[in-house]
Amino acid sequence: MNVIDIKDPSFLKALSIKELESLSEEIRAFLMSSLAETGGHLSSNLGVVEATIALHKVFDSPHDKIIFDVGHQTYTHKILTGRANQFATLRKTDGLSGFLKRSESQHDCFEAGHSSTSLAAGAGMLYAKNLGANLGHVIMFIGDGALASGPALEALNFIGHDAQKHPIIILNDNEMSISKNIGHLSRMLTKIRMRKSLRRLRKTTGKLIPKPFRNLTLKVEKRIRGFISGHSYFEDLGYTYFGPLDGHDYKSLLKVFEIAKKEAQPCVIHIRTQKGRGYPHSEKDTVGSWHGVSPFNIETGEPIKPQNGVKSYSKIVAEYLTQKAALESFYVITPAMMSGSELREFQVAYPQRFIDVGIAEQTALTMASGIGLNHIKVFVSIYSTFLQRAYDAILHDLARHDVHAVIGIDRAGLVGGDGETHQGIYDIPLLYHIPNMTIAHPKNAEEMYGILQYAFNEHKGVIAVRYPREFVPAIELDISKSLAIPPSWERLTDGKTVTLITFGTHIESLTRIIKERKLPITLINARYLKPLDINILKTIDSTKPLLIVEESTLNGGLGSVIISYFADQNIRFPKIKRLGFDDCFVPQGDRETMLMRYGLDVDSILEEAEKLYET
Ligand SMILES: Cc1ncc(C[n+]2csc(CCOP(=O)(O)OP(=O)(O)O)c2C)c(N)n1
Incomplete structure (x- = not known):
């Protein structure tokens, strides 16, 4: 099947393990060629192809709610839910989101971008279900990096105490956050993995050891196991624990997902995956260079547009x-x-x-x-x-x-x-x-x-x-x-008709253009937003219009503070205009385009200044 033709995940139900495996290969190839063009979160997505397919095969989204933590690893989910044909626009202006987006699909039941919210969101859904919300199983898919963060640990602690609810937590353990994982939780997961390896070792070597010594080795092993793992962390927190499983092996994934579906208790399924799987460059990455990438050459792994100079x-x-x-x-x-x-x-x-x-x-x-x-x-x-x-x-x-x-x-x-x-x-x-x-x-x-x-x-x-x-x-x-610059503003041009206060990197272009075109604008660089430079504020001609520009939300921003200052001083201007983001969430899109859209590029700022001194 061509991944572009996928409309929804229902077709997975009929596929055999062999067919699922070949679908994984197709999805990986699609992701690699697509992300080489657009860039995006490559490694996290290559690692979860099988786990995402298996989830959609066993569970019934959108009735069952699959909440992916952060949402940066949802490209396979997007493909399975009919969005492969939009991948050319991934993360672009007005394009496909790099995270979950409720407006994109009924299968995206919760949106994030910041990590470690999936468990609390899932807990909320289970409570909603208790009061009659029509939803099925609630599955929270979270990485080992995100699980170690405060909000996730708080929710893990909370959810585990309530045996009446049935959250299914999939812990995607790839030993990486963006870079190598840190902290004790990560070490504990390593111990769990070692315990499994020990068990396997005993199975294979046990028979080779002469009978009289077998008991002795068992005792030693038990001691090592106790030392290494103690009780399972998750069991102690109230969860039925499954794992660790090979997160690329359909047989185990499907088996355990089916068992978990029938569980009546909170459960954690610990899967081990390889971040960046299937692409040698990303498989080898230990510092996070392939976590999020710009467009690259598949053969060499080099960026298409290196940031030279x-x-x-x-x-x-x-x-x-x-x-x-x-x-x-x-x-x-x-x-x-x-x-x-x-x-x-x-x-x-x-x-x-x-x-x-x-x-x-x-x-x-x-x-x-x-x-x-x-x-x-x-x-x-x-x-x-x-x-x-x-x-x-x-x-x-x-x-x-x-x-x-x-x-x-x-x-x-x-x-x-x-x-x-x-x-x-x-x-x-x-x-x-x-x-x-x-x-x-x-x-x-x-x-x-x-x-x-x-x-x-x-x-x-x-x-x-x-x-x-x-x-x-x-x-x-x-x-x-480099000499220290203490809190102060700088007056960069002296114009007679309008004062423009702003900060940030567009100041250099503004200064150049105002000087070149001899525009009658006084330009002030508010390089310290706090404290205000009262000495400079006192010199501003209040008989002329004032324009304040900030690449920030306007409510409570620099403009509102400056206006409050003048109001407190009982100073009135004939006109004050603020440019910024007015009480909104700003969608994805390349910076220049979005600045233009919101009237914050250099040309729009100067146009606005011109309007002020013309009226
Ligand atoms: C609150 C917050 N801090 C930092 C980030 C940046 N971030 C995005 S993904 C990620 C790593 C998450 O690691 P893990 O949960 O193990 O997922 P993986 O990418 O390894 O699959 C980080 C730090 C974020 N999204 N949210």
Whole structure:
């Protein structure tokens, strides 16, 4: 069968194991050729082809609810539910989502993008079922990386206590998060795997051992087994535990899924899969380079458009940290995003000062407080979108203690293909009202170094430095030549008819165009969003219109704070206009297109300024 022709998963019921195996091969080949064109979450998807097919064969979606954690590994699910023909648009503007999307299919029963929500969502569905919601089995499919995160562990603890409900948790254990997994849960899973291997070893070698010695070896083995595994973690939490199974072997998958279907108790099915299976480059990956990829050449594994001559802001920050670490000791913490935040080089150079806490954003920020309270410097690298998970840790644990800590907010602003769930446009209001908080957003790489110098060397409390998912020319910056830039704004042009306050990377183009075209605009770089630069605000001509632009949600953003300031001073402007995202979730799409759509590209900003001074 051509995968493009698949309409829904019902055809799987009639397929034999041989046929399922050849379908897996076709799906893998389709995924590889399709993702080579579009990019996407390659490794996670190649690993779960058999498990997804087996789930859809045994269960009846959409009546049975299959909730995939994060949703980044759902490409096979998308194919089986009739979306293969949309794969050319994967993660593109107005295209197929890279995650589950309820508006795409009735088989997508819950949407995510952030990890570790599937168990709680599934628990909610079971409670809804109890009050009469018409749904069948509830299956939560979660990776070993996501299971180790707080929200998943909380739900695991909660669900297991209720023997009346029947959640089916599929634990997809590939020993990887994006990079190698960390933590004790991961070690415990290794022990469970070893226990199974020991059992198998005993079966095969037992007969070879002369009879008088068999009892002795059994005793030794029992001792080793007790030492290695103890009771099963999941059984102790109230689950019937199945596994570990080979997650690529249909015979075992189908058998155990069928048994679990009939179980009346909460159960965990532990499957072992190989991340990146079927493609040598991704099979070998241990650092996460193939977790999410841009378009690549299948033969060589090389990216189609290598980013020559440019560097990401993440890389600029990582280079600063590496240079800084040669001068003094401090910690860098990441919640599982070493690869995306380009911290690999730092980790290799300073492994003792690099902490990957796994998908544990709150832990990352509270740990930073513990470190900072002991007068040791600490940098937490975190994506804007995942910072949402750490709000309380920042407010309650860091800012309230007024600890010195630097938070690097990566992916601030629009993020492109990851879309709605990952947009970095909500952190400004989230942080702004927190006392003791300083927030910066440099306009370019040099300014980034200057702000980081201030943040590390002179600042006393919590400071967040935002930077976008954008590239800059690959210049080498030298920390020794970077002067600290303390909280202040800069006036870049002096025009007579309108004042434009903004921050971020479009400032350079705006400055250039305003100067070239001699536009009558006063342009102000609000490189510190908090505190406001009152000295500069006092110089603004309130008889002229004011335009405030931010690549952020407007509610509670910089514009609203500036307007509040002027209102408090009883200063009125003839006109004030704010540009940003107005109370909305912004869908996926390439950055430039989406900025244009929302009127935030350089041309639209200047047009808006022009309208203000013409009226
Ligand atoms: C709250 C949150 N933090 C970080 C991420 C980024 N992220 C996406 S997938 C992933 C790894 C998940 O690992 P695992 O659950 O083992 O799934 P696998 O990709 O290995 O199948 C991470 C860290 C996220 N989606 N959500």
